[in-house]
Amino acid sequence: MGTSTYELRCRECGKTWGNQPRSICEDCFSPLEITYDYDSLRPRISRELFASRAPNIWRYRELLPLPAGFQPSLPVGFTPLVGAPRLGAKIGSRRLLIKNDAVCLPTLSFKDRVVAVALANARSFGFDTVACSSTGNLANSVAAQAAREGLKAWIFIPSDLEPAKILGTQVFGAELVRINGSYDHVNRLCSQIADEPLSGERGWGFVNVNLRPYYAEGSKTVGYEIAEQLGWRLPDNIVVPMAGGSLITKIKKAFDELILLGLVDPKPVKFFGAQASGCSPISTAIKQYSSEIEPQRPKTIARSLAIGNPADGHYALRAITKSGGWAEDVSDPEVVSGIQLLAEAEGIFTETAGGVTVGTARKLIQQDRILPDETTVLCITGNGLKTTDVLADQYQAETPIAPKLAEFEAYLAAKAGALPAAVAAASTAAFA
Amino acid sequence: MGTSTYELRCRECGKTWGNQPRSICEDCFSPLEITYDYDSLRPRISRELFASRAPNIWRYRELLPLPAGFQPSLPVGFTPLVGAPRLGAKIGSRRLLIKNDAVCLPTLSFKDRVVAVALANARSFGFDTVACSSTGNLANSVAAQAAREGLKAWIFIPSDLEPAKILGTQVFGAELVRINGSYDHVNRLCSQIADEPLSGERGWGFVNVNLRPYYAEGSKTVGYEIAEQLGWRLPDNIVVPMAGGSLITKIKKAFDELILLGLVDPKPVKFFGAQASGCSPISTAIKQYSSEIEPQRPKTIARSLAIGNPADGHYALRAITKSGGWAEDVSDPEVVSGIQLLAEAEGIFTETAGGVTVGTARKLIQQDRILPDETTVLCITGNGLKTTDVLADQYQAETPIAPKLAEFEAYLAAKAGALPAAVAAASTAAFA
Numbered sequence: 044m045g046t047s048t049y050e051l052r053c054r055e056c057g058k059t060w061g062n063q064p065r066s067i068c069e070d071c072f073s074p075l076e077i078t079y080d081y082d083s084l085r086p087r088i089s090r091e092l093f094a095s096r097a098p099n100i101w102r103y104r105e106l107l108p109l110p111a112g113f114q115p116s117l118p119v120g121f122t123p124l125v126g127a128p129r130l131g132a133k134i135g136s137r138r139l140l141i142k143n144d145a146v147c148l149p150t151l152s153f154k155d156r157v158v159a160v161a162l163a164n165a166r167s168f169g170f171d172t173v174a175c176s177s178t179g180n181l182a183n184s185v186a187a188q189a190a191r192e193g194l195k196a197w198i199f200i201p202s203d204l205e206p207a208k209i210l211g212t213q214v215f216g217a218e219l220v221r222i223n224g225s226y227d228h229v230n231r232l233c234s235q236i237a238d239e240p241l242s243g244e245r246g247w248g249f250v251n252v253n254l255r256p257y258y259a260e261g262s263k264t265v266g267y268e269i270a271e272q273l274g275w276r277l278p279d280n281i282v283v284p285m286a287g288g289s290l291i292t293k294i295k296k297a298f299d300e301l302i303l304l305g306l307v308d309p310k311p312v313k314f315f316g317a318q319a320s321g322c323s324p325i326s327t328a329i330k331q332y333s334s335e336i337e338p339q340r341p342k343t344i345a346r347s348l349a350i351g352n353p354a355d356g357h358y359a360l361r362a363i364t365k366s367g368g369w370a371e372d373v374s375d376p377e378v379v380s381g382i383q384l385l386a387e388a389e390g391i392f393t394e395t396a397g398g399v400t401v402g403t404a405r406k407l408i409q410q411d412r413i414l415p416d417e418t419t420v421l422c423i424t425g426n427g428l429k430t431t432d433v434l435a436d437q438y439q440a441e442t443p444i445a446p447k448l449a450e451f452e453a454y455l456a457a458k459a460g461a462l463p464a465a466v467a468a469a470s471t472a473a474f475a
Numbered sequence: 476m477g478t479s480t481y482e483l484r485c486r487e488c489g490k491t492w493g494n495q496p497r498s499i500c501e502d503c504f505s506p507l508e509i510t511y512d513y514d515s516l517r518p519r520i521s522r523e524l525f526a527s528r529a530p531n532i533w534r535y536r537e538l539l540p541l542p543a544g545f546q547p548s549l550p551v552g553f554t555p556l557v558g559a560p561r562l563g564a565k566i567g568s569r570r571l572l573i574k575n576d577a578v579c580l581p582t583l584s585f586k587d588r589v590v591a592v593a594l595a596n597a598r599s600f601g602f603d604t605v606a607c608s609s610t611g612n613l614a615n616s617v618a619a620q621a622a623r624e625g626l627k628a629w630i631f632i633p634s635d636l637e638p639a640k641i642l643g644t645q646v647f648g649a650e651l652v653r654i655n656g657s658y659d660h661v662n663r664l665c666s667q668i669a670d671e672p673l674s675g676e677r678g679w680g681f682v683n684v685n686l687r688p689y690y691a692e693g694s695k696t697v698g699y700e701i702a703e704q705l706g707w708r709l710p711d712n713i714v715v716p717m718a719g720g721s722l723i724t725k726i727k728k729a730f731d732e733l734i735l736l737g738l739v740d741p742k743p744v745k746f747f748g749a750q751a752s753g754c755s756p757i758s759t760a761i762k763q764y765s766s767e768i769e770p771q772r773p774k775t776i777a778r779s780l781a782i783g784n785p786a787d788g789h790y791a792l793r794a795i796t797k798s799g800g801w802a803e804d805v806s807d808p809e810v811v812s813g814i815q816l817l818a819e820a821e822g823i824f825t826e827t828a829g830g831v832t833v834g835t836a837r838k839l840i841q842q843d844r845i846l847p848d849e850t851t852v853l854c855i856t857g858n859g860l861k862t863t864d865v866l867a868d869q870y871q872a873e874t875p876i877a878p879k880l881a882e883f884e885a886y887l888a889a890k891a892g893a894l895p896a897a898v899a900a901a902s903t904a905a906f907a
Contacts, residue, residue: 098530117557117822123550123580129625146580148555149822151860191822193561202875207639210863213870216819220886221875228878235880387648390549390581390623428583428860431642438645443634443653446660448667454652 049108051256052078054358062108064168064248066255074354075256077108085304090275093267099148100156100264106300107160107264108257110167117191119159120264122147124272124420129388134405138418140278141385142269144425145393150187150211151426152180152347152394153290157261158188161250164257170248171195176233177251178226178286178347179208180394180425185250186217197247199229204346207429225341227352259355262290266297269420275307279417280368282315282404284396284424285325286348288359291316294422295362314363315413316370317403319343319378319395325356326370329363336360344375344433345395347425369412373402379433381405385423392427400424481540483688484510486790494540496600496680498687506786507688509540517736522707525699531580532588532696538732539592539696540689542599549623551591552696554579556704556852561820566837570850572710573817574701576857577825582619582643583858584612584779584826585722589693590620593682596689602680603627608665609683610658610718610779611640612826612857617682618649629679631661636778639861657773659784691787694722698729701852707739711849712800714747714836716828716856717757718780720791723748726854727794746795747845748802749835751775751810751827757788758802761795768792776807776865777827779857801844805834811865813837817855824859832856 051060055073066075088105096102100120123143131139144153158181165173174197175185182198189196196217200209201224212219222229230251237252250258270277277298283291291314301307318326321343328336336356341349353359363370373381381398384405385391393401400421407413427434444450483492487505498507520537528534532552555575563571576585590613597605606629607617614630621628628649632641633656644651654661662683669684682690702709709730715723723746733739750758753775760768768788773781785791795802805813813833818824825833832853839845859866876882 118555125549129623146578146583148578150824151578151583187818187822187824189822190819191561206867207860207863210866210870211824211860214815214818214824214859214866215822216815218890219873220883221873222878223875224878232878232880232883236883239880383646383648386619386646387622390619390621390647392582392619392643392646426860427646428639428643428858431639434642434646435638438642441651441653443655446654446656446664448664448671451652451664451668458650 047111048080048083048105049077051075064164064170064253066253077256077260079106081300081303088304088306090271090306093271100159100261103264103267106267108260109160109163113163113167115159115163117149117159117188119148120156121268124269125389127389127421130385130401133384133388134401135408135415136413136419137415140418140420141389141391142265142420142422143391144265145391145397145423145427149191150180150183151429152184153262153265153422153424154180154184155188156264157258158184158250160261161248161254161258162188162192162194164254165194165248165250166192168248170246172197172247174198174233174236174247174249175251176200176226176230176249178349179204179429180347181251182212182219183208183429186212186215189217190215199233201226201229205430205432207431211429226350227338259289259293262293263297263300265290265422266294267301269294270298270301270307273418277301277307277310277312278420280313280315280413280419281422282317282400282407282419283422284348284400285316285318285359285370286350286353288325288353288355290422290424292355292358292362295366312366313368314366315368315403315407316359316363317400318370318372319345319348319399320372320374321345322349322351323372324351324353325359326372328356328360329370334360343378345378345399346430347394347396348399369407371403371406373399373406377402379437382427382434383437386427391423393423394425394427394430395433396425397423397427479543480512480515480537481509483507496596496602496685498685509688509692511538513732513735520736520738522703522738525703532591532693535696535699538699540692541592541595545595545599547591547595549591549620550580552579552588553700556701557821559821559853562817562833565816565820566833567840567847568845568851569847572850572852573821573823574697574852574854575823576697577823577829577855577859581623582612582615583861584616585694585697585854585856586612586616587620588696589690590616590682592693593680593686593690594620594624594626596686597626597680597682598624600680604629604679606630606665606668606679606681607683608632608658608662608681610781611636611861612779613683614644614649614651615640615861618644618647621649622647631665633658633661637862637864639863643861658782659770691721691725694725695729695732697722697854698726699733701726702730702733702739705850709733709739709742709744710852712745712747712845712851713854714749714832714839714851715854716780716832717748717750717791717802718782718785720757720785720787722854722856724787724790724794727798744798745800746798747800747835747839748791748795749832750802750804751777751780751831752804752806753777754781754783755804756783756785757791758804760788760792761802766792775810777810777831778862779826779828780831801839803835803838805831805838809834811869814859814866815869818859823855825855826857826859826862827865828857829855829859
């Protein structure tokens with residue numbers, strides 16, 4: 044490990060690879076991940092040390108793969124963990140909490156966490172251009188944080204993404220390449236580009252390809268924050284949306300590390316995965332008690348979760364089943380009603396992935412897999428302003444009225460059911 | 476003042492009115508505002524006390540009009556104050572900072588601050604329904620926070636607001652009333668409804684009508700945060716967008732209070748107001764050295780600032796001119812380029828009002844009214860995802876390409892100017 048406290052290690056054969064932009068073991072073609080020298084870290088960290096620092100992900104810096112001398116330029120993360128009593132009453136939990144990454148800094152999704160850690164490493168590996176394949180939130184975050192850091196950004200997306208996610212990438216001056224195909228096609232193309240640098244000696248730092256092991260560690264901060272916000276305790280259950288499957292495995296890694304380092308008391312936590320039925324390779328395998336993940340062709344409004352061939356699906360499945368958890372999936376109408384339920388009950392406006400999480404949690408409670416008195420955290424990972432299109436036909440546009448008290452009285456009366464609004468408005472307008 | 480440390484007082488005749496849902500002095504018809512017993516507060520507060528509390532507006536609770544026993548249910552505010560070196564280099568400031576309320580909790584605008592304080596009082600005054608007239612951001616915030624608090628909400632808006640702001644209100648289950656007319660018409664109607672309760676004995680708590688003095692105090696937290704984030708110092712200049720004109724007066728009140736209470740050293744701060752040229756009643760008066768504000772009929776894409784008859788215009792004008800500051804306004808194209816400049820330079824995506832602030836700051840620097848080595852804070856007050864429509868024609872939709880390396884190479888070559896993209900793609904597709 045040299046002077047560093049972390050390095051790349053193959054998840055299967057265990058071979059170590061130092062620190063470099065690489066995500067696959069050349070020996071056994073398995074994925075690499077970051078491993079830490081926990082023994083050297085243990086005496087250097089404490090609850091008090093973390094709590095004494097500014098409220099953002101950098102407070103956990105010893106547990107992240109950050110190059111020597113790295114100076115963060117932006118606050119990222121440390122999103123609210125809030126009680127959700129009204130939503131709990133509606134879906135049957137008395138101890139429900141929301142981890143609200145719909146308001147994550149700086150671009151309103153949990154992807155800000157992974158991008159921040161990836162860009163710290165992109166810089167130290169010498170890349171002046173960063174890139175990604177994305178279902179939308181990652182695009183926004185790479186484009187914004189690259190702009191902030193003065194890095195060039197190339198973003199590859201499926202051509203049918205939501206307009207707000209496309210515009211919310213272009214505005215930062217990133218190069219946006221639209222691909223005819225699903226995310227899985229986009230991702231394969233990016234792997235090819237990363238392997239065969241086209242421009243310059245160093246090629247590009249693809250945050251979720253050659254920088255993936257560094258990037259993925261950023262997700263651990265969701266777990267650290269939840270534990271700290273619960274008073275350095277772990278919840279009984281956690282419900283996490285799954286696209287590539289990485290997030291749920293990294294929250295588990297965070298909890299395991301906190302136990303290993305003596306920062307929380309050991310305690311079983313059940314992990315529950317949430318998918319859209321139209322793209323449910325992981326939940327389908329779990330529900331069929333299979334350890335094989337069959338790729339799917341995505342067809343769902345939850346486009347940020349539309350990954351048919353999840354890179355970390357196998358590890359997500361294992362984390363869930365070993366914990367005694369489960370996975371479920373919900374239909375598109377259930378996604379929409381999940382968004383509305385959370386907004387109306389708690390004032391939190393989430394994107395489609397959040398609707399998936401809420402809908403799945405409701406289903407799991409109905410199945411008695413999550414019990415009412417257990418402490419249950421729902422991970423809300425993105426903001427509803429990015430996927431407004433799925434709600435557009437949910438609300439009727441009330442006919443505008445004139446700015447007159449009499450018109451408003453008629454409007455109220457019509458609302459109360461006395462008269463259709465138009466008739467009521469017309470009849471009072473005559474006397475206004 | 477009884478047992479409370481604050482109460483309503485007329486800004487002109489000085490008569491006090493205790494605490495009640497009222498915004499106008501019955502004696503002289505001038506606006507009421509909250510006054511505090513600073514002598515009793517002084518020994519109870521300190522920099523250390525504030526800094527020891529969680530990072531949200533409630534850490535300044537002694538300086539806000541909060542009823543006895545109030546328990547906040549949500550973190551609000553404490554948004555980043557970040558250095559903006561790249562933007563500074565582009566517009567000519569070496570010490571430029573952004574106060575970034577584009578990511579304010581919970582609904583991504585500074586209105587969350589005022590609504591939080593208003594709802595605390597709505598509840599204690601016995602209202603079960605809250606309401607507002609709004610140009611959009613206030614609508615989102617009242618709807619969300621009312622949902623969270625279990626209050627009913629009625630929201631009145633001009634019928635032509637941005638779709639994201641309309642949907643971002645409806646999703647929380649609020650009643651939305653669209654009015655044919657400008658914000659000034661909507662606001663007049665709301666004053667009438669507040670005066671003549673239609674439903675129930677208590678009527679409704681209009682956050683910006685009968686609760687306005689309480690509501691407005693929430694804006695002071697922008698000033699407290701800036702001072703604390705600067706290490707308990709005041710900046711040389713601050714640039715603030717103006718709609719009704721309240722925000723800039725309340726930031727000044729915050730700075731004055733911090734000096735009065737001995738929390739910062741006294742120091743002159745120049746206040747600069749920013750408006751859109753299509754709705755510039757305050758900046759026009761200032762540029763004409765007039766103390767009279769002529770109402771205007773708004774015509775601008777900066778709809779959140781489109782208030783033609785600003786309620787606090789007179790006080791804003793006075794705050795600016797007394798400080799030695801100035802006001803400017805910018806055209807719609809300058810608003811759009813201000814949004815793009817901030818996004819490309821700093822990775823912050825703001826709404827039209829933020830474009831107004833950036834464009835105005837650039838103009839003020841060009842005029843040498845703001846000097847390069849002065850510490851200058853720009854108040855960015857809302858999020859770009861709410862006004863994407865103004866950018867829609869700024870970016871061309873690149874033709875999607877197939878997920879093949881050869882197609883991407885052709886795309887890159889075309890970008891470099893060798894061939895139009897379609898031709899290049901077609902020619903390589905034939906060989907792919």
